[in-house]
Amino acid sequence: MAGLTTERWTAVSGAQRHAMQVRDAVERVRRPQDRIVLGNWADPALLADERYDTVLADYLLGAIEGFAPFYQHRLLARLRPLTGSRLYFIGLAPYVNQPADDPAARLVRQIGRYRDSCLLLSDDQPYREYPAEWVADHLEASGFKVLAAQRFPIRYKARFVNSQIDMCLPRLEGLADRNLARALRASGETLRQAALDHIAREGSISHGHDYVIAAEPA
Structure with missing residues (x-):
């Protein structure tokens, strides 16, 4: 940018x-x-009365849960007066609560559920992703016209695996129940090794997709 x-x-x-x-x-x-x-974004004073030719919402929808829970249905309407010409909306298809029909899908879902469990136990709020169809519907309901949409397959590598497991470690250190913390840490390391072994065999963990939606004021 x-x-x-x-x-x-x-x-x-x-x-x-x-x-x-x-x-x-x-x-x-x-x-x-x-x-x-x-x-x-739940603060109406944020960027009040400002307008931009181009607005890039980069994984904003999933992240908003950690800062303004239950605000997702208002977010796109919140972006509408800021958008002068074009909105590019980047998102991640949900995977934590989706069916897992193959080994790659099961690994990615397990990693996501492990991460979210650790976040909740440490009083943090996990992200909540939404599908592209939900975004497109709410864009149109919020005064946008959808121009184009595209999906991009994801191939997770070791960096993803290690970052997701590692982010849990300092949170587990803060758990009062030390037996639970030790069990979760051991579970995380087992999951890490299984995922890294899969990457060593297959080159990546191929599952899910990101999406980009282009829209303009209707």
Whole structure:
């Protein structure tokens, strides 16, 4: 994004750590008029009365659960007055609560359920993904016209596996029930090894898809 020709840009994050990561990543090319804003989309004052030629919602729908639970049905209407010309909506097809009909699907679902269990036990909120069909319906109900949509198959590698298991480790350290923490850590390591073994055999864990939906104000 920072390499595109723009007059100015505004990046919004609900997490301070993520906002700092973005700041560090673009520091060399960031201009005085470019902004990184820490805020919550449920706050009506966030970007109030602002308008942008292009809005990029990058995995926003799934992440909103961690900052504004149950706000998903309002999110797209919230983006409508900000969008002057084009909205690009990037999402991840749900997999934690979906059928798993093959070894790859079962591994990805197990990893997601393990991660979410650890988050809930540590009083954190897991993400909640929505399918592209839900997004398209709510875009049209929120004053957008869907122009195009495309799916991109996912091939998970070791980086995904390790990041999902590793994010649970500090949370397990904080559990009061140490027997439960030890059992969950052992379960996570068993799951990690099974996933890495699958990647060693198959080259990746091929399951699910990301999607991109392009829309404009109706």
